[in-house]
Amino acid sequence: MIKPLAVATLSTLLLAACAAPTRYIDPAADDGPVTMTMDYRDFERAADAAIQDLLASGAVDRPGGERYVMAVSRIVNDTMQRIDTDQLVKKIRVALLRSGKVITTTAVGLDGAEDEMNLAARELRESAEFDQSTVQQKGTLQAPDLSLSGKIIQRNHKVDDEQQVEYYFQLSLTDLRRGLAIWENETPIIKRGSDDAVAW
Amino acid sequence: MPRKITQLCVVLLALLLSACAPLQPGREYVERDDLKVDPEVRHSLIVTELLQSRRDQPGGGSLLQIQFSVEAYEDTDMEWAVQWFDEAGMVVPGVGVGYRDVRILRNQTRFFMATAPHERVVSFQLHLREDR
Numbered sequence: 001m002i003k004p005l006a007v008a009t010l011s012t013l014l015l016a017a018c019a020a021p022t023r024y025i026d027p028a029a030d031d032g033p034v035t036m037t038m039d040y041r042d043f044e045r046a047a048d049a050a051i052q053d054l055l056a057s058g059a060v061d062r063p064g065g066e067r068y069v070m071a072v073s074r075i076v077n078d079t080m081q082r083i084d085t086d087q088l089v090k091k092i093r094v095a096l097l098r099s100g101k102v103i104t105t106t107a108v109g110l111d112g113a114e115d116e117m118n119l120a121a122r123e124l125r126e127s128a129e130f131d132q133s134t135v136q137q138k139g140t141l142q143a144p145d146l147s148l149s150g151k152i153i154q155r156n157h158k159v160d161d162e163q164q165v166e167y168y169f170q171l172s173l174t175d176l177r178r179g180l181a182i183w184e185n186e187t188p189i190i191k192r193g194s195d196d197a198v199a200w
Numbered sequence: 201m202p203r204k205i206t207q208l209c210v211v212l213l214a215l216l217l218s219a220c221a222p223l224q225p226g227r228e229y230v231e232r233d234d235l236k237v238d239p240e241v242r243h244s245l246i247v248t249e250l251l252q253s254r255r256d257q258p259g260g261g262s263l264l265q266i267q268f269s270v271e272a273y274e275d276t277d278m279e280w281a282v283q284w285f286d287e288a289g290m291v292v293p294g295v296g297v298g299y300r301d302v303r304i305l306r307n308q309t310r311f312f313m314a315t316a317p318h319e320r321v322v323s324f325q326l327h328l329r330e331d332r
Contacts, residue, residue, distance in 0.1 A: 028297040031332045041298055048296035056265065056315040061257035095295045099318050 034191060036165050036199040037081055038152075042189050046169035047091035049187040051099075054092075059173060059183040060101045060146070067101060071108045071144035073174075079154035079167065080199065088169065092148065107141050146182075147174045156199055164192045165199045232285070235268075238329035244276040245304060250326065255315070264316040266324055272304040277331030282314045284321040292321050301331050 025032065027040065034041075054060060062068050072093070075085035096102035106115035113119055118141065124130045150171040157164040166188060173183040191199075235250055248269045254262035266282065279299035284292040294317040304310050316324070 030298060044296045044298060045300065048294065048300075051295050051317070052313075052315040055263055055317065056255060058255075058257050061259040061261065063259050065259055091295050095317060098293065 034193070036163070036191055036193050036197040038079070038083060038167060038189075040087070042167065043087045043091065045189060046167075046187045047088055047095070050169065050171050050185050051092060051095040053185050054096075054173070054183055055099060055101070057183050060096065060099075062101070067103045068145045069142050070096065070102050070104050070146040070148055070173075071176075072104060072114070073147045073149035074110055075149065076151040079152055080156075081154070083152070085150075085152065088150075088152070089148070092171075102146070105142060105144050108144055144176055147176055148172075149174065154199070158195070159192065161195055162192055163195050163197070163199065164190065166190050232289075232323070232325055234323070234325060236325060236327045238327075241276065241278055241328055241330040244274050244330075245270045245272040245278060247328065248309065252324070257319070261319040263319055264321045264324065265313060266326065267311060267313045268326060269309055269311045270304060270328070271309045272306055274306050276304045278302055278304060279329050279331050280312065281327045283325045283327070284316050284318075285323045285325070286318075286320045287322050289323075292316070292318050299327070299329065 027044070030041065060068055070093075072089055075089055077083055077085055093104045097104065107113045107118040122136050124135045125132070127135075148171065150169070153166075153168040153170065155166040155168075157166070167190075169185075169187040169189070171185050172181045174180065175182045234252075235247060237247060248271050250266065250268045252264060252266045255265050256262050264284070270278065272278075279301045281296075281299045282294075284294060286292050302310065302312070314324075
């Protein structure tokens with residue numbers, strides 16, 4: 001009677017001892033295995049390559065030292081994975097803000113304002129409950145000069161008994177006054193691995 | 201005797217002035233090498249050049265750019281990363297914190313470039329290591 005219970009307990013303990021412990025990963029020193037799907041390293045690499053190219057191009061350096069105002073347009077996810085394209089866009093936004101050359105508007109977006117508080121705060125006009133001198137005045141929002149749009153593409157290929165997965169991070173920066181793409185970039189990230197690995 | 205008094209006055213005045221002078225913050229600089237190559241990767245490749253220049257921007261400023269080339273004695277998987285520093289020697293963060301991995305074939309020379317994330321960057325440190 002006791003024997004099966006002891007065996008079960010011992011097996012559980014043995015399995016628990018073999019399991020990899022949960023640990024933090026330092027992104028600056030991550031020697032972990034590469035995944036066929038897109039992980040944080042791919043977004044970091046794509047954003048880094050795009051930002052370096054964008055800054056070096058001089059496209060976002062405004063004569064006079066003022067910052068450009070940028071709106072984020074559509075970034076299409078044309079991959080087999082469910083990803084949030086903000087993983088890419090946020091890195092670009094942060095880097096541009098830190099560069100002192102571009103600031104992103106949260107008041108303009110294709111699906112409405114990114115931060116709806118921009119408009120909600122203006123609905124306080126005429127409200128007797130609020131000190132009107134602290135309410136945002138008409139004509140204070142700044143319209144964007146630039147628009148960032150792009151696409152992430154995935155292509156899968158079979159190479160002998162391996163599979164090759166290609167990701168393309170394509171970005172365009174449009175001058176909204178003239179409607180011209182003043183900067184464009186494509187960063188390919190190619191992975192080859194076991195055919196058993198899942199890339200979606 | 202009057203000469204001694206004059207000398208004493210000068211010394212006292214000097215001491216007084218030095219006591220009133222604002223204290224300069226002590227700052228110790230440690231010289232940084234521009235290039236840090238891991239010993240493991242030195243056996244398989246050599247850094248043949250490391251260049252830097254400032255790229256002019258339309259607004260009048262400029263961005264530090266570096267370019268380096270490596271030549272491999274054998275097929276090598278290498279990783280590289282750049283740290284950027286401002287005039288005070290403080291790190292200026294870029295987008296990526298991880299290493300970029302590259303493969304260099306035997307007898308192949310490859311060139312790599314990096315652009316500073318901000319105009320205030322004045323120096324850098326390039327790290328090369330074996331892909332692990």
